[in-house]
Amino acid sequence: MRRVLSALAIGLVFGVGIVVSGMANPAKVLNFFDVFGTWDPSLALVMASALAVTFLGYKVVLQRPAPVLERTFHLPAKRQLDLPLIGGSALFGIGWGIAGFCPGGAIPALGSGQSSPITFVGAMIVGILLVNGLGALSARRRALA
Template sequence: MRFLITYVIGLIFGMGIIFGGMANPAKVLNFFDIAGTWDPSLAFVMGGALGVTALGYRFVLRRPAPRLDDVFHLPTLMRVDGTLIAGSAAFGVGWGLAGFCPGGALPAIGTLDSNVLIFTCAMIIGIIAAKLIQSRSKVGVTV
């Protein structure tokens, strides 16, 4: 049952990404092109997502625990550090160059568009490389 619920939640998320235009790299790149063919419609998509998320967190975090787990898994790091800045920069550069972010690329994989597949492969390689670098930088560090 847990797998089915997770699948349905992912399906709803993916459909929202597709219908909102976030899986269309031309639309995303036009959103970033303020001096040219600017398309502000994605600001409404992002604003709507932010509103739903803010309300959802207020509602869900009042519960003692999530329905499908024992505890909430929330970030504990409350400061801006080099890792956060580097990750944010990599995300922004990738999104601006390719017109895809991970949330937009994954639902678009089904199109079998070579640009989507190349982006997704590069993203996976980047995730693996970041994890390797992070694990090697923690070797020998005692807390």
């Protein structure tokens, strides 16, 4: 139960930060990409701040022998770049540039009552299900071969 409450609290803090910084507003995000028009550098400031906090947080937290609510740290084991990572990153960036939403901004924006974040999150869920289904199908084919 402590893990669930911890995840809820962390999600709420993240969501509030997204809303307060304006990153739940797709127009603000899209203005960041409009370098020769109505450019708004605030997204870069939000990202730089997040990177600084994350960098310092990892330095402090990884000094501990174990996390507070887990037995071990769960860090990525893969270090190499591969096609799924690069393709997924490109797809993420293209979608973000077109819609003005990323998952972190779209989920808090669901509370706005507007249809665009609902459409985005729905499409994101369909995409996740498709990728998972294709991955399972590919694994099944490899097992049969």
